Amino acid sequence: MSLSPNHGDRRGQRPELIVLHYTGMADGASARARLCDPLAEVSAHWLIHEDGTTEALVPEDRRAWHAGAGEWRGSGDVNSRSIGIELVNTGARPFPEPQMAALEALLRRIMTRWDIVPAGVIAHSDMAPDRKIDPGPRFDWRRLALQGLAIWPEGGDEQPLAASLARIGYPAGPATLAAFRLRFRPWAEGPEDATDRILAAGL
Structure with a gap:
C-alpha cells in the first residue's frame, strides 16, 4: 500500500489533538485518490471506510495536511500538533456501525500512543468554525464520550x-x-x- 506523499516535518511539535473529518466525497476510492494526489496538497494520517477498513496514509510522526487554517486552545498550526482521521461520508448520511467501531478502536490506540486526553479529540468544525462543518450533525459524539474517547456536557x-x-x-x-x-x-x-x-x- 502506497502512502500519501503529502506530508512534512512536525516543526518541533508532537500530537496533542486528534481532528475528525468526513471526506465529503462519493466513495472511499475517490477520497483515497485525492488524499494521495500530490497536486491536491491534502492528506490525513488515517482513512476509515464505511465497512470499517482502516488505511494508514501518513505516518503519525509526520505532519499531514488535513486541518488547514484555524486554531484550538489559542494556538494555530493545528496540522503540526494533531493527527487527522478522515471518515468516508458525503456529510448527508449516517456513519455506519462498522465505521464507528473501527474509529473507536483506532482512537484508543492513538490516544494511548501519544497520551492524548478525551478533550483533545475535536471536530474539524471546532478549530475552523468559519469554514468547516465536518464531521457534521450526523456524527455521534456522545457515543465516543461514553467510552472516554471524547467529551460531552454533563x-x-x-x-x-x-x-x-x-x-x-x-x-x-x-x-x-x-x-x-x-x-x-x-x-x-x-x-x-x-x-x-x-x-x-x-x-
Missing part, C-alpha cells in the same frame, strides 16, 4: 457563553456558536440561550 451552572467556549478551546468569532451547536446540540436554532450557556459551562 450540565453545570449557567455561565457567560463566550468565556466558556474560550476555556473549551474554541476560537472567538461569529461562527463559534454554530460550531459548538453543530457538535453538542445540532437541532438548536436562533440566538444563544440558557441551554447553550449551561452545556458549555459543564464542559
